Amino acid sequence: MSELRDAAGLRILIVGASSGIGHAVARRAAARGATVAVAARRVELLTELAESIGGTAFELDVQDAKAIEKVVPQAVESLGGSVDAVLFTSTVVPFAYIEDTDVATWLHAYAVNALGANYVLRASLPHLSEDGVVLITSSREVGRPRAGVAAYDASKAALDEILNAWRSEHPDLSLIRVGMGPTEDTEILRGADRDLLEELFKSWVEHGQLPAQMSELDDVANTLVSLVTAAYANPSVVPEIVQLSPRIRKRPSKEETGS
Template sequence: MSGQRADAAGLRLLVVGASSGIGHAVATSAAGRGATVAVAARRLELLSSLAEEVGGSAFELDIEDTAAITSVVGAAVQALGGLDAVVFTSTVAPLAHIEDTDVATWVHAFSVNALGANNVLRAVRPHLSEDGVVLIASSHDVGRPRAGVAAYNASKAALDEILHSWRNEHPDLSLVRVGICPTEGTEILRGADRDLLAQLFESWVEHGQLPARMAALDDVANTLLSLVLTAHENPSVVPEFVQLSPRIKKVPAAN
């Protein structure tokens, strides 16, 4: 990408959740900065196009299928010739008031957002190079939930606790947790009920839960990649808990 240093040369990177949004942008940025990239997600048609664009490998993966995770990670490691970094961005954010959130919705959110990340960690850990890094995308909103996204927020809170346990039991692992702020150009609410979304939007605005401006997609992706590179190049430290927030610039007063 223009303006980016080619400082990822030689990095062997797997991006899980790369068919769109932040994962897609991370893969594109990493390849543009010299990394060798493998991408995994459910939508193989989109992944194949991305892999062709970045000169990498694409793997179809349903993150709720534990056996498939193990298989895909093994195939990705073989295609990459090793594994230096993993970025996990797979996320679902079902919209429903909490009293309307059924069991299937709760299970789906936890399966993808919490257990999916955990199972990817389990699968990739044996393959990581000595200074390997795993970055997991969490949520900026953990601990301050908005209306209508109870399953999403609860599953991301559970994810944070899972990552605390990983750090406790495996302090040698370079594990970076990033709270993602509201970001333009993602598909996190793909398929949402538009009428419900409009109602919730009013609630979020009323309670001051929406920023005046969201973060730019490429800026978020480049920040995630920079965190991976920093951890990889400085292996005695881990930027273990990072929160991203939109930077709201003041508009110059008119003359």
């Protein structure tokens, strides 16, 4: 199958692209023809990515509203003064039982997952092209909380309400909220306490909250790019809320594989 080039000519800013989903989205968007600017905290990884896809990199901590106000216009300028799509994929997942979740952890989760997305959207709004699209990743698990991720779940629920307010006050905005399901190779467990994770995994399995398989990273990235290209090409329609879930595929039996 030949490579899609349906994003050719699109100017895209991806926030949270140093690893995981944002990194994969940047690669897929560039492969499909887009001009890409990327922003995140880990500038060394970001610079390497930008060089590999012919894009531009900007250091940005999404907890810093003033930095967002400064960096977003710079990134837009690197794209030619306007942007056709902004994707916010930055996220933090603090793992802790709710009684052990301290104030700093709660504030950090809200600052990145909810307020960071809000301020990036606000800073991007004046620079969107006429049919411009904003895509923000949330969580498929909002309303279905699991043990050990209270700050994450609550911050994503807050994000959903923030996006509802944006839709109410800006009905002309093409705003896509994507509930992300379990995805491979995202670094979501980076730095987490392994003993705690073992306990949490057991709880999730017992409550049927851990799928047998996870979505592949490149498939998720391609899906997000496709949502953007479809929304941009069809500006009278907004896919407002999209949920991504792993497709649990039947594993071949020994008889089928001949082993």
